[in-house]
Amino acid sequence: MQILQQVLFVLLAGFGFWFFWRNMSKIRRNIFLGRKEDRNDNPSERWKNVFLLALGQKKMFKKPVVAIMHLIVYVGFIIINIELLEIILDGITGHHRIFASMLGGFYTFLINFFEILAVLVIVACVIFLIRRNITKVPRLVSGELMGGWPKQDGNLILIFEIILMSLFLKMNSVDLVLQSREVAHYAQTDTFLISGALTVFFEGYGNGTLVFLERAFWWLHIAGIFFFMNYLAYSKHLHVILAFPNAFYASLSQQGEMANMPAIQQEIKYMMQPELAPTPDTSGATPAEPQRFGAKDAMDLSWKNLLDAYACTECGRCSSACPANQTGKKLSPRKIMMDTRDRITEIGKNIDQNKEFKDDGKTLLNDFITVEELRACTTCNACVEECPVSISPLSIINELRRYLVMEESNAPQEWNGMFSNIENNMAPWKFSPDDRDAWTQS
Amino acid sequence: MDVKRINPSQAPEILFWVGCAGSFDQRAQKVTKAFIEILNAVGIDYAILGKEEMCTGDPARRAGNEFLFQMMAYNNIQTLNMYNIKKIVATCPHCFNTIKNEYPTLGGDYEVIHHTTLLQQFIDEGKIKMxxxxxxxxxxxxxxxxxxxxxxxxxxxxxxxxxxxxxxxxxxxxxxxxxxxxxxxxxxxxxxxxxxxxxxxxxxxxxxxxxxxxxxxxxxxxxxxxxxxxxxxxxxxxxxxxxxxxxxxxxxxxxx
Missing domain, CATH: 3.40.50 (Rossmann fold)
Structure with missing residues (x-):
C-alpha cells in the first residue's frame, strides 16, 4: 500500500513537472517569435530593477492597502511552498514529516509560521474576491474583464489559493489528532497554532476515517499544487514567474524616449548624403526581403513586447490611469496587452499544428486591436508609469501606429495635413517658414 | 523686441529652442516673449536659431511617421552641430524630450534643459529675485x-x-x-x-x-x-x- 502511494506520487510529480516544462517551453518559443532586441546591457541596473520592482514590488505600494494584502499572498505562497520540499520528500521516500525529527523545535516554529501565513492568505484572498464580485472595484470588473475567461480566471486563482491553504491546515489538524492517539506512522510533533485549534472538528471520527482524511487532504493538497502550477500557463497568474524576467529586461531609457528605427535612420542618411550609400548589389542574388516598418501582427513586435503580454496580470492599473480610457474612448492599455497575448498564443498553436506558421488570414492589427483604439493614445506614459511589472503598452501602440502610417498610409486627414506642413513648412501648421521669427518684430 | 540671434562665428552659451508653437501660436508667442525678457534681464549669453529652426519631428514620430521624424532630426542636428551648440533650453517639453532623449542616438549630443529647470537655477543663483x-x-x-x-x-x-x-x-x-x-x-x-x-x-x-x-x-x-x-x-x-x-x-x- 505504501509503495503504491510512492509510485503514484513519483508518477504524478513527474507528469506535473514534465507538463509544466512543456508549456513553459512553448511560451518561451512564442516570445522569441518576436523581433530581436538586445536588452542585456547594464546588468547592475537591471538586477536593481528585479530587486526593487519584482521582489520588492515597489510600484504596488502606490496603493498601500492592496499592496500589503498582495504582499501577504505573495510572501505566503513563496514561504509556504518551502513546506513543499518536505511533502515531495515524504511522497518519494514514504516517510511522514521527514523534517520533524531533524529540526525539532524549529520545525514547530516553521509550521506555526506557515499556518499563520496560510490564514492571512485566506483572509486576503477572501477580501480580493469581495473586491472583484461584491464591491466591484471598477478596474477589476470593467471593459475587457466584464465577462468570459478573464473574469473567471481572476476568481479561479483566488478560490484555488483558498482551497490549497485550507487543505494545508486541515491536513495538519487531522495529523495532530492521529498523533494524540499515537497511531503508528504519525510521528510526534508539538501542537501547531492554527491546526491545533481546528482539531475539535475531527476528534469525533474513528482512526480509520481520520487516516483516510489525512491521506485525502495530503493528496489533494499536493495534487492541487501540481495542478495550479500547470494552470499558470493558461492564466494571467503567470505573472508570478514572468514579473521577474520582465523587470530585468525592462527599458532603462527615459520613459519619454521612443525606440529608434535604425533602418530608416540609414535610409535618410543615404538620401541626404548619397556619397555614403553602398553601391547597388549587381551580383544578381535575390536581396533579403526588407522587414516590415512597425508592426501589423504579433511577430512584428519585439520579443520584449511579447514577454510583456505574458507577464500581464490584467490588474487594470494602466487603463484606470489612461486619459483616453477614462474619458470613454475605446482604447484600453490592458486590452492591448491581452490581445497581444491572445494573438501570439494563437500563432503558437498554429505553429504546433502546421509545423510552421500558416497564414490564417488574421492579424493583431484589425482583428484584435482596431485603428480607433490606437488613434486615441496621447502617448502620455501613464500606463507605463502605473504598471507594477514593467510592461509598456505604449511601445506596442507606437509600433502598430508606425505600420499604419508607413505601410498603409492610413492616417486621419488632419494628420496628413500636419505631415505635409512639417515637410514643406518645417512646422505642423500651415505657416511660411520665413515667418518663424516674425514674433521678434512685434 | 530685443532678441539675440545666432552668430555663426561664436556659439552662444545656451541656445533657446523656441519651437513651432512658441514661434507661430499666438498664445505661445507670449510665453516665448516672456522667457526672452527673463533671459535679457538675467543677462545670460543666449541666442535663437530664427528661420533655421525646424520642427523637431515629435508629432510626426508619435503619429507613426518615422521617415518624417528622421528627416527633421537629421536637418536639425546638422544645424545645431554646424553652430557648435553645446547647451539648449526649450520652453516646450516635447521639443525638450525629443532633443534630449532622441537626438543623441542620431548624432546630436547636447546638454538640454527645460526652461522651468533653468528658471529654478536662476532663482537658486540669486539671478532672479521676486x-x-x-x-x-x-x-x-x-x-x-x-x-x-x-x-x-x-x-x-x-x-x-x-x-x-x-x-x-x-x-x-x-x-x-x-x-x-x-x-x-x-x-x-x-x-x-x-x-x-x-x-x-x-x-x-x-x-x-x-x-x-x-x-x-x-x-x-x-x-x-x-x-x-x-x-x-x-x-x-x-x-x-x-x-x-x-x-x-x-x-x-x-x-x-
Whole structure:
C-alpha cells in the first residue's frame, strides 16, 4: 500500500513537472517569435530593477492597502511552498514529516509560521474576491474583464489559493489528532497554532476515517499544487514567474524616449548624403526581403513586447490611469496587452499544428486591436508609469501606429495635413517658414 | 523686441529652442516673449536659431511617421552641430524630450534643459529675485504636470520650487506628479479631432483644476496651455481663471 502511494506520487510529480516544462517551453518559443532586441546591457541596473520592482514590488505600494494584502499572498505562497520540499520528500521516500525529527523545535516554529501565513492568505484572498464580485472595484470588473475567461480566471486563482491553504491546515489538524492517539506512522510533533485549534472538528471520527482524511487532504493538497502550477500557463497568474524576467529586461531609457528605427535612420542618411550609400548589389542574388516598418501582427513586435503580454496580470492599473480610457474612448492599455497575448498564443498553436506558421488570414492589427483604439493614445506614459511589472503598452501602440502610417498610409486627414506642413513648412501648421521669427518684430 | 540671434562665428552659451508653437501660436508667442525678457534681464549669453529652426519631428514620430521624424532630426542636428551648440533650453517639453532623449542616438549630443529647470537655477543663483507683494501674493495657484516633463523625464520638483518663490498658495491637483492626467494633446492628438467618448480629455482635466479653487493654472507646455484654455472657455470660466506658463508668471513677478 505504501509503495503504491510512492509510485503514484513519483508518477504524478513527474507528469506535473514534465507538463509544466512543456508549456513553459512553448511560451518561451512564442516570445522569441518576436523581433530581436538586445536588452542585456547594464546588468547592475537591471538586477536593481528585479530587486526593487519584482521582489520588492515597489510600484504596488502606490496603493498601500492592496499592496500589503498582495504582499501577504505573495510572501505566503513563496514561504509556504518551502513546506513543499518536505511533502515531495515524504511522497518519494514514504516517510511522514521527514523534517520533524531533524529540526525539532524549529520545525514547530516553521509550521506555526506557515499556518499563520496560510490564514492571512485566506483572509486576503477572501477580501480580493469581495473586491472583484461584491464591491466591484471598477478596474477589476470593467471593459475587457466584464465577462468570459478573464473574469473567471481572476476568481479561479483566488478560490484555488483558498482551497490549497485550507487543505494545508486541515491536513495538519487531522495529523495532530492521529498523533494524540499515537497511531503508528504519525510521528510526534508539538501542537501547531492554527491546526491545533481546528482539531475539535475531527476528534469525533474513528482512526480509520481520520487516516483516510489525512491521506485525502495530503493528496489533494499536493495534487492541487501540481495542478495550479500547470494552470499558470493558461492564466494571467503567470505573472508570478514572468514579473521577474520582465523587470530585468525592462527599458532603462527615459520613459519619454521612443525606440529608434535604425533602418530608416540609414535610409535618410543615404538620401541626404548619397556619397555614403553602398553601391547597388549587381551580383544578381535575390536581396533579403526588407522587414516590415512597425508592426501589423504579433511577430512584428519585439520579443520584449511579447514577454510583456505574458507577464500581464490584467490588474487594470494602466487603463484606470489612461486619459483616453477614462474619458470613454475605446482604447484600453490592458486590452492591448491581452490581445497581444491572445494573438501570439494563437500563432503558437498554429505553429504546433502546421509545423510552421500558416497564414490564417488574421492579424493583431484589425482583428484584435482596431485603428480607433490606437488613434486615441496621447502617448502620455501613464500606463507605463502605473504598471507594477514593467510592461509598456505604449511601445506596442507606437509600433502598430508606425505600420499604419508607413505601410498603409492610413492616417486621419488632419494628420496628413500636419505631415505635409512639417515637410514643406518645417512646422505642423500651415505657416511660411520665413515667418518663424516674425514674433521678434512685434 | 530685443532678441539675440545666432552668430555663426561664436556659439552662444545656451541656445533657446523656441519651437513651432512658441514661434507661430499666438498664445505661445507670449510665453516665448516672456522667457526672452527673463533671459535679457538675467543677462545670460543666449541666442535663437530664427528661420533655421525646424520642427523637431515629435508629432510626426508619435503619429507613426518615422521617415518624417528622421528627416527633421537629421536637418536639425546638422544645424545645431554646424553652430557648435553645446547647451539648449526649450520652453516646450516635447521639443525638450525629443532633443534630449532622441537626438543623441542620431548624432546630436547636447546638454538640454527645460526652461522651468533653468528658471529654478536662476532663482537658486540669486539671478532672479521676486518683487515684494507681487501679483500672485496670497492667490491660489495650481500646477499642471505636463506628461513630457513629468513622466517622460521625471521633472516634478523644479517647476514647483519656482512657484514656491511666489507668495502664493500652491494647491495640488487630485492627480498630480506621476499620477498627473494628460491635457489630451500629446501623441499628435493636438493635430486631430479626438475619438468618440464620454468627454474630452481637456475638459476632464480642466474640471479637476477648477475643483482646486485656484485662480491660476500654472503650466509648462504650449499644448497644455491651449488645451486647458479651451477647457476654461468650455466651462465659461475664462474670466475668473487663467492658464499661464511658469515663465509668464515669473516674468510678471520678478524684479527687473
Amino acid at each position: 518683487k515684494d507683494g507681487g501679483e500672485f501674493n496670497g492667490k491660489k495657484i495650481t500646477y499642471h504636470d505636463s506628461c513630457y516633463l513629468g513622466r517622460a523625464n521625471n521633472i516634478y520638483e523644479a517647476p514647483r520650487k519656482v512657484l514656491e518663490t511666489l507668495d502664493a498658495e500652491l494647491v495640488e491637483l487630485k492627480r498630480c506628479r506621476t499620477n498627473g492626467l494628460c491635457c489630451g494633446a500629446g501623441g499628435a492628438q493636438m493635430f486631430k479631432e479626438e475619438e468618440a467618448g464620454d468627454t474630452r480629455v481637456n475638459l476632464e482635466r480642466t474640471n479637476e483644476a477648477l475643483e482646486t479653487g485656484a485662480t491660476t493654472i500654472a503650466a509648462n507646455c504650449p499644448f497644455c496651455i491651449t488645451m486647458l484654455s479651451d477647457g476654461l472657455k468650455n466651462a465659461e470660466k475664462e474670466a475668473e481663471v487663467e492658464v499661464k506658463d511658469i515663465a509668464e508668471i515669473i516674468n510678471d513677478s520678478m524684479v527687473k
